[in-house]
Amino acid sequence: MSSSPKIVRTVPALRAAIESLRSRKSTVALVPTMGALHDGHVSLVRLAKRRAARVVVSIFVNPTQFAPSEDFDSYPRTWKADLAKLAAEKVDLIWHPDVKAMYPDGFATRIVPEGPAIAGLEDRFRPHFFGGVATVVGKLFTQCRPDYGIFGEKDFQQLRVVARMAVDLDLGVKVIGARTVRERDGLAMSSRNVYLSPEERRVAAELYRAMKETRRRIKGGDDIQAAMSGGTALIEAAGFMLDYFEIRHAETLAPITSADDGPLRILVAAKLGRTRLIDNIAV
Numbered sequence: 278m279s280s281s282p283k284i285v286r287t288v289p290a291l292r293a294a295i296e297s298l299r300s301r302k303s304t305v306a307l308v309p310t311m312g313a314l315h316d317g318h319v320s321l322v323r324l325a326k327r328r329a330a331r332v333v334v335s336i337f338v339n340p341t342q343f344a345p346s347e348d349f350d351s352y353p354r355t356w357k358a359d360l361a362k363l364a365a366e367k368v369d370l371i372w373h374p375d376v377k378a379m380y381p382d383g384f385a386t387r388i389v390p391e392g393p394a395i396a397g398l399e400d401r402f403r404p405h406f407f408g409g410v411a412t413v414v415g416k417l418f419t420q421c422r423p424d425y426g427i428f429g430e431k432d433f434q435q436l437r438v439v440a441r442m443a444v445d446l447d448l449g450v451k452v453i454g455a456r457t458v459r460e461r462d463g464l465a466m467s468s469r470n471v472y473l474s475p476e477e478r479r480v481a482a483e484l485y486r487a488m489k490e491t492r493r494r495i496k497g498g499d500d501i502q503a504a505m506s507g508g509t510a511l512i513e514a515a516g517f518m519l520d521y522f523e524i525r526h527a528e529t530l531a532p533i534t535s536a537d538d539g540p541l542r543i544l545v546a547a548k549l550g551r552t553r554l555i556d557n558i559a560v
Protein backbone atom coordinates (compact mmCIF):
# COMPACT_ATOMS: atom_id res chain seq x y z
CA MET A 278 0.00 0.00 0.00
CA SER A 279 1.25 3.48 -0.84
CA SER A 280 0.27 6.43 1.36
CA SER A 281 -1.03 9.54 -0.41
CA PRO A 282 1.39 12.44 -0.84
CA LYS A 283 0.50 15.72 0.89
CA ILE A 284 -1.36 18.05 -1.49
CA VAL A 285 -1.17 21.83 -1.14
CA ARG A 286 -3.17 24.39 -3.10
CA THR A 287 -2.13 27.80 -1.71
CA VAL A 288 1.23 29.56 -1.54
CA PRO A 289 1.22 29.86 2.31
CA ALA A 290 0.44 26.13 2.64
CA LEU A 291 3.20 25.35 0.13
CA ARG A 292 5.72 27.47 2.05
CA ALA A 293 4.88 25.68 5.33
CA ALA A 294 5.11 22.26 3.67
CA ILE A 295 8.48 23.05 2.03
CA GLU A 296 9.77 24.41 5.34
CA SER A 297 8.88 21.13 7.01
CA LEU A 298 10.43 19.03 4.19
CA ARG A 299 13.64 20.98 4.63
CA SER A 300 13.64 20.76 8.43
CA ARG A 301 16.47 18.22 8.52
CA LYS A 302 18.43 20.09 5.83
CA SER A 303 17.02 17.66 3.25
CA THR A 304 17.62 18.41 -0.41
CA VAL A 305 14.51 18.98 -2.52
CA ALA A 306 13.90 18.21 -6.20
CA LEU A 307 10.96 19.72 -8.09
CA VAL A 308 9.33 18.02 -11.06
CA PRO A 309 7.11 20.61 -12.79
CA THR A 310 4.24 19.04 -14.78
CA MET A 311 0.87 19.88 -16.27
CA GLY A 312 -0.54 16.54 -15.11
CA ALA A 313 -1.86 13.86 -17.52
CA LEU A 314 1.09 11.88 -16.20
CA HIS A 315 2.60 9.02 -18.21
CA ASP A 316 5.71 6.85 -17.86
CA GLY A 317 7.88 9.75 -19.05
CA HIS A 318 6.80 11.78 -16.01
CA VAL A 319 7.34 8.75 -13.76
CA SER A 320 10.92 8.55 -15.02
CA LEU A 321 11.39 12.25 -14.08
CA VAL A 322 10.12 11.51 -10.56
CA ARG A 323 12.50 8.55 -10.26
CA LEU A 324 15.43 10.70 -11.38
CA ALA A 325 14.35 13.34 -8.83
CA LYS A 326 14.38 10.69 -6.10
CA ARG A 327 17.90 9.66 -7.02
CA ARG A 328 19.07 13.28 -6.79
CA ALA A 329 17.31 14.56 -3.69
CA ALA A 330 15.96 13.37 -0.35
CA ARG A 331 12.55 14.97 -0.97
CA VAL A 332 10.49 15.18 -4.15
CA VAL A 333 7.85 17.80 -4.96
CA VAL A 334 5.71 17.46 -8.10
CA SER A 335 3.73 20.45 -9.35
CA ILE A 336 0.57 19.88 -11.37
CA PHE A 337 -0.63 23.07 -13.03
CA VAL A 338 -2.00 23.47 -16.54
CA ASN A 339 -0.46 26.86 -17.19
CA PRO A 340 -2.77 29.11 -19.24
CA THR A 341 -0.05 31.63 -20.12
CA GLN A 342 1.82 29.16 -22.32
CA PHE A 343 -1.20 28.42 -24.53
CA ALA A 344 -2.29 30.71 -27.39
CA PRO A 345 -6.07 31.35 -27.63
CA SER A 346 -6.17 28.95 -30.62
CA GLU A 347 -4.48 26.14 -28.67
CA ASP A 348 -5.78 23.30 -26.50
CA PHE A 349 -5.84 24.81 -22.98
CA ASP A 350 -9.52 23.89 -22.39
CA SER A 351 -9.22 20.40 -23.85
CA TYR A 352 -5.74 19.60 -22.45
CA PRO A 353 -6.11 16.17 -20.76
CA ARG A 354 -6.78 16.45 -17.01
CA THR A 355 -6.49 13.12 -15.19
CA TRP A 356 -6.20 14.12 -11.53
CA LYS A 357 -7.20 10.80 -9.90
CA ALA A 358 -4.87 8.71 -12.07
CA ASP A 359 -2.06 11.26 -11.56
CA LEU A 360 -2.47 11.08 -7.80
CA ALA A 361 -2.34 7.26 -7.85
CA LYS A 362 0.89 7.33 -9.90
CA LEU A 363 2.54 9.86 -7.57
CA ALA A 364 1.44 7.91 -4.48
CA ALA A 365 2.95 4.74 -5.96
CA GLU A 366 6.23 6.64 -6.45
CA LYS A 367 6.08 7.88 -2.82
CA VAL A 368 6.36 11.53 -3.79
CA ASP A 369 6.49 13.80 -0.72
CA LEU A 370 4.41 16.76 -1.85
CA ILE A 371 2.08 17.78 -4.70
CA TRP A 372 1.76 21.49 -5.47
CA HIS A 373 -1.59 21.88 -7.22
CA PRO A 374 -2.56 25.57 -7.33
CA ASP A 375 -5.55 26.91 -9.22
CA VAL A 376 -5.11 29.75 -11.73
CA LYS A 377 -5.97 32.43 -9.12
CA ALA A 378 -3.32 31.13 -6.71
CA MET A 379 -0.67 31.19 -9.45
CA TYR A 380 -1.78 34.44 -11.12
CA PRO A 381 -3.48 36.60 -8.47
CA ASP A 382 -5.78 39.46 -9.52
CA GLY A 383 -3.71 42.30 -11.00
CA PHE A 384 -0.84 39.97 -12.00
CA ALA A 385 1.46 42.17 -14.14
CA THR A 386 5.00 40.76 -14.13
CA ARG A 387 6.40 38.39 -16.74
CA ILE A 388 9.77 36.86 -17.57
CA VAL A 389 10.81 37.41 -21.20
CA PRO A 390 13.52 34.86 -22.05
CA GLU A 391 15.97 35.38 -24.91
CA GLY A 392 18.94 33.26 -26.08
CA PRO A 393 17.65 29.70 -26.60
CA ALA A 394 14.06 30.99 -26.36
CA ILE A 395 14.46 32.89 -29.64
CA ALA A 396 16.44 30.24 -31.53
CA GLY A 397 13.86 30.06 -34.34
CA LEU A 398 12.46 26.61 -33.47
CA GLU A 399 9.30 26.31 -31.30
CA ASP A 400 9.29 30.09 -30.82
CA ARG A 401 8.68 30.56 -34.55
CA PHE A 402 5.41 28.60 -34.36
CA ARG A 403 4.38 29.30 -30.73
CA PRO A 404 5.65 32.86 -30.04
CA HIS A 405 3.73 33.08 -26.75
CA PHE A 406 5.10 29.79 -25.39
CA PHE A 407 8.48 30.43 -23.76
CA GLY A 408 7.36 33.66 -22.06
CA GLY A 409 4.58 31.64 -20.41
CA VAL A 410 6.88 28.74 -19.53
CA ALA A 411 9.66 30.97 -18.15
CA THR A 412 7.19 32.97 -16.05
CA VAL A 413 5.51 29.93 -14.51
CA VAL A 414 8.76 27.98 -13.99
CA GLY A 415 10.37 31.11 -12.48
CA LYS A 416 7.43 31.27 -10.08
CA LEU A 417 7.57 27.52 -9.33
CA PHE A 418 11.29 27.82 -8.53
CA THR A 419 10.79 30.78 -6.18
CA GLN A 420 7.72 29.17 -4.58
CA CYS A 421 9.35 25.76 -3.97
CA ARG A 422 13.04 26.82 -3.70
CA PRO A 423 14.23 23.38 -4.91
CA ASP A 424 17.87 22.34 -5.16
CA TYR A 425 17.09 20.54 -8.43
CA GLY A 426 14.55 21.09 -11.20
CA ILE A 427 13.90 18.04 -13.38
CA PHE A 428 12.72 18.47 -16.99
CA GLY A 429 12.34 16.01 -19.86
CA GLU A 430 14.66 16.24 -22.86
CA LYS A 431 11.64 15.72 -25.08
CA ASP A 432 10.92 19.46 -24.80
CA PHE A 433 14.54 20.19 -25.57
CA GLN A 434 14.28 23.92 -26.27
CA GLN A 435 12.24 24.34 -23.07
CA LEU A 436 14.99 22.51 -21.13
CA ARG A 437 17.63 24.89 -22.53
CA VAL A 438 15.43 27.94 -21.78
CA VAL A 439 14.82 27.04 -18.12
CA ALA A 440 18.45 26.01 -17.56
CA ARG A 441 19.59 29.40 -18.96
CA MET A 442 17.01 31.27 -16.87
CA ALA A 443 18.04 29.51 -13.63
CA VAL A 444 21.65 30.61 -14.19
CA ASP A 445 20.83 34.12 -15.44
CA LEU A 446 18.48 34.94 -12.53
CA ASP A 447 20.65 33.24 -9.84
CA LEU A 448 17.71 31.05 -8.84
CA GLY A 449 20.00 28.57 -7.06
CA VAL A 450 18.39 25.59 -8.82
CA LYS A 451 20.37 23.02 -10.78
CA VAL A 452 18.31 22.14 -13.85
CA ILE A 453 18.65 18.50 -14.87
CA GLY A 454 17.47 17.00 -18.17
CA ALA A 455 16.04 13.47 -18.24
CA ARG A 456 16.17 11.16 -21.25
CA THR A 457 13.03 10.91 -23.37
CA VAL A 458 10.93 7.82 -22.62
CA ARG A 459 9.58 6.14 -25.77
CA GLU A 460 6.83 3.73 -26.64
CA ARG A 461 7.96 0.35 -28.00
CA ASP A 462 7.87 1.64 -31.58
CA GLY A 463 9.93 4.74 -30.70
CA LEU A 464 7.21 7.40 -30.38
CA ALA A 465 8.20 9.82 -27.61
CA MET A 466 5.73 9.70 -24.72
CA SER A 467 3.59 12.82 -24.50
CA SER A 468 0.33 13.75 -22.82
CA ARG A 469 -0.90 14.91 -26.24
CA ASN A 470 -0.45 11.45 -27.85
CA VAL A 471 -4.04 10.70 -26.71
CA TYR A 472 -5.21 13.05 -29.50
CA LEU A 473 -3.89 10.66 -32.21
CA SER A 474 -6.35 8.43 -34.08
CA PRO A 475 -5.33 4.73 -34.31
CA GLU A 476 -4.05 5.29 -37.87
CA GLU A 477 -2.13 8.45 -36.88
CA ARG A 478 -0.71 6.61 -33.88
CA ARG A 479 0.67 3.94 -36.24
CA VAL A 480 2.35 6.58 -38.43
CA ALA A 481 3.59 8.75 -35.53
CA ALA A 482 6.70 6.66 -34.85
CA GLU A 483 8.02 7.52 -38.34
CA LEU A 484 9.25 10.80 -36.86
CA TYR A 485 11.74 8.95 -34.65
CA ARG A 486 12.76 6.62 -37.48
CA ALA A 487 13.47 9.61 -39.75
CA MET A 488 15.62 11.25 -37.07
CA LYS A 489 17.56 8.04 -36.50
CA GLU A 490 18.13 7.54 -40.22
CA THR A 491 19.36 11.14 -40.53
CA ARG A 492 21.72 10.65 -37.59
CA ARG A 493 23.01 7.42 -39.13
CA ARG A 494 23.85 9.25 -42.36
CA ILE A 495 25.57 12.17 -40.57
CA LYS A 496 27.61 9.84 -38.36
CA GLY A 497 28.53 7.88 -41.48
CA GLY A 498 30.05 11.06 -42.95
CA ASP A 499 27.26 12.18 -45.31
CA ASP A 500 26.88 15.85 -46.09
CA ILE A 501 24.69 17.35 -43.32
CA GLN A 502 22.37 19.23 -45.65
CA ALA A 503 21.86 16.13 -47.83
CA ALA A 504 21.12 14.01 -44.75
CA MET A 505 18.65 16.62 -43.43
CA SER A 506 16.90 16.81 -46.83
CA GLY A 507 16.63 13.00 -46.79
CA GLY A 508 15.04 13.15 -43.33
CA THR A 509 12.61 15.86 -44.44
CA ALA A 510 11.53 13.69 -47.38
CA LEU A 511 10.93 10.67 -45.10
CA ILE A 512 8.79 12.72 -42.70
CA GLU A 513 6.70 14.29 -45.46
CA ALA A 514 6.27 10.96 -47.25
CA ALA A 515 4.86 9.49 -44.01
CA GLY A 516 2.09 12.13 -44.11
CA PHE A 517 3.30 14.77 -41.64
CA MET A 518 2.98 18.53 -42.17
CA LEU A 519 6.42 19.69 -41.11
CA ASP A 520 6.94 22.84 -38.99
CA TYR A 521 10.70 22.35 -38.78
CA PHE A 522 13.36 19.66 -39.04
CA GLU A 523 16.66 21.17 -37.96
CA ILE A 524 20.11 20.32 -36.71
CA ARG A 525 21.46 22.70 -34.07
CA HIS A 526 24.20 23.11 -31.48
CA ALA A 527 22.91 21.10 -28.50
CA GLU A 528 23.74 23.76 -25.87
CA THR A 529 23.08 27.09 -27.57
CA LEU A 530 20.63 25.83 -30.23
CA ALA A 531 22.54 28.00 -32.73
CA PRO A 532 22.52 26.84 -36.39
CA ILE A 533 25.58 24.80 -37.36
CA THR A 534 27.39 24.40 -40.65
CA SER A 535 29.52 21.32 -40.06
CA ALA A 536 29.49 18.13 -37.99
CA ASP A 537 32.53 19.55 -36.14
CA ASP A 538 30.37 22.36 -34.69
CA GLY A 539 29.00 19.86 -32.13
CA PRO A 540 27.60 18.68 -29.78
CA LEU A 541 24.68 18.39 -32.20
CA ARG A 542 20.96 17.84 -31.77
CA ILE A 543 18.33 17.08 -34.40
CA LEU A 544 14.97 18.69 -33.53
CA VAL A 545 11.62 18.23 -35.21
CA ALA A 546 8.05 19.50 -34.96
CA ALA A 547 5.32 18.24 -37.27
CA LYS A 548 1.56 17.91 -37.42
CA LEU A 549 -0.23 14.65 -37.98
CA GLY A 550 -3.85 15.57 -38.62
CA ARG A 551 -4.68 18.00 -35.81
CA THR A 552 -1.98 16.75 -33.43
CA ARG A 553 1.35 18.54 -33.26
CA LEU A 554 4.29 16.33 -32.22
CA ILE A 555 7.79 17.43 -31.23
CA ASP A 556 10.87 15.28 -30.71
CA ASN A 557 14.66 15.42 -30.84
CA ILE A 558 17.76 13.21 -30.62
CA ALA A 559 21.44 13.71 -29.93
CA VAL A 560 23.77 13.11 -32.90
Ligand code: PAF
Pocket residue numbers: 309310311337339342410413414432435
Ligand atom coordinates in the same frame (compact mmCIF):
# COMPACT_ATOMS: atom_id res chain seq x y z
O1 PAF B 1 6.65 20.69 -19.88
C1 PAF B 1 5.62 21.02 -19.24
O2 PAF B 1 4.82 20.18 -18.84
C2 PAF B 1 5.34 22.49 -18.97
O3 PAF B 1 5.76 23.29 -20.02
C3 PAF B 1 5.92 22.98 -17.64
C4 PAF B 1 7.44 22.89 -17.60
C5 PAF B 1 5.33 22.15 -16.48
C6 PAF B 1 5.55 24.46 -17.40
O4 PAF B 1 4.17 24.64 -17.37
